[in-house]
Amino acid sequence: MATTTATLTVPKTGRRARAASMPRTRRRVDGVYYLFLLPTLILFTLAITIPAVIGIFFSFTDSIGFGDWEFVGLINYVAVFTDPAILQSYLFTFGFAAVTVVVVNAAAFLLAVGLVSRVRWKTGLRAIFVIPMVISGIIIAYVFNFLFSNSVPALGQAWGIPWLSESILANPDLAWVAIVIVTAWQAIPGTLLIYIAGLLSIPGDVYEAADIDGAGKMQQLLRITLPLVAGYVVINVILGFKNFLNAYDIIVGLTNGGPGTATRSIAMTIFTGFSGGDYAYQMANATIFFVIALILSLLQLRLTRGRNVF
């Protein structure tokens, strides 16, 4: 989802920011400002904070989502850590996210380098490359589902290529490849646009100097371009990884977690908590997932702090 392509810049609390907003004497706050802020604060608390607190609270109980419950301490957490189904979903989701991040960033970076070079039809090509970003993940997954299970095997049979003749989605060892392909197809545009911005922020005279010194194109790419967009790489990698950990829509559309449970993501296991009567148990799972997301976010803040490009 596009939402999370934001990076966090904590506003400067230094002298400058204060001086701009604070008059010399302590003033009264105009009451209307409270009117501006409070509805949002109240709605946000009701819709997000309270559910989060309730969820974490119930992770220490044996609740099934309704009816009576009792405190059971850390039993749910202990059970989560030894549950092979949950461990498998973490293994799958992290592996999938890691591979997808590499694929997406490599492809988006190379495309961006191409799109800022002296190619023809630049505007048209860029417009085409961005289209996948605006299409619903579930729908594009349904389209690819048809391609993977009907069209590709048909081509494989027509050309007599055995490994292409069977649906990749029905193969427990390879179904994840299809998920990586479709996720990458949809995630490349956003990453690409950020890399284009990064590449265009490099002043042209850097390359002029390199030309004079006799550096080849490949050398320029590796020694100049890559280090100068390193900050953009960091941000794209972290944001992408965080996004891919939430994988749900595309997997539902392609394999629905199958074959068996081979491609079941963390989000999918959490959601089984409601239908499966495992409410408290899956809330423990969700809480662990939250802690992981939090650690990644703090890492993101640390790595991007102080870089003015963000």
Place this chain on the structure above:
Amino acid sequence: MTTQAALAIEDINAERVLDGDAARKPARSRFAMERVNWSGTIVLVLCAFTVLIPLYVTISMAFKTQGQAVDGNAFSLPAPWSIEGFVAAWELTDFPRAFTISLLVTAFTVAGTIILAALASFAISRNWDRKLFRYSFYYLLAAMFLPFPVVALPQIQLTGLAGLDNPVGVTILHIMFQLSFSILLFTAFLRSIPAELEESARIDGATTWQTFWRLVFPLLAPMSATVGIFAFLASWNDFMMPSLIISDPASQTLPVVQNIFQTQFSNNYNVSFASYLMAMAPAIVVYLFTQRWVMEGVTQGAVKG
């Protein structure tokens, strides 16, 4: 480097994205004259086909007759062109209903996100010296670290109890999940508006309310467009939240109703593809008309946020 200075640099970047490398050309053209990189062009055109082929298949399948769709090759053109798939999909998914629900959810999400986030950001940035406002900022931003799956279960439970297990509940949740990011963009932008502007409005006797609606909100327009585009894409295309929150299948959104083709009618490919096409077309059409803003928005969103 201060926030303001950083913003200035990023403004230039955003413009350069739109103009391609126009800004760089004069400096480099002295070295390499305007020679077109044809090998690069060919590679990029081939890559563009990976984007276009699934879209081409969607369109061609949608216009086939049922016989053609089942027997024929997915990559062949429809012969003859037929709209029977669209007619059937229109009725099977109750398209007008699902479309209206999606449209309303998306419209209210966009409007709600822009208004609530702009008001809150204005209050926060103009009272930064007050603890309540400063801490509210960090509080609202914390949701950026909270993936939806983490709070999904209690939200399903609570929306059910509150009678909000319907499109209204989804709209509220969509707005709430857009808030953090939108407030981040708005507060960054508000910092760059000179205080003198607002002071002069106040000297002329404008109240805070009037200053916001007559002066600040219009100034925020470019950022509102960015915030609105993100809210539009997130809300229109969302599958996870409506599929979990909305309990009545008859009031599901457009992406969610497509699942009937996975369980029933799974061999009527022309019907399912016609339905997919009708569901994705609005977003693509909006994109084609707002391309510049979408691209600028993503770049700003990532770089400025």
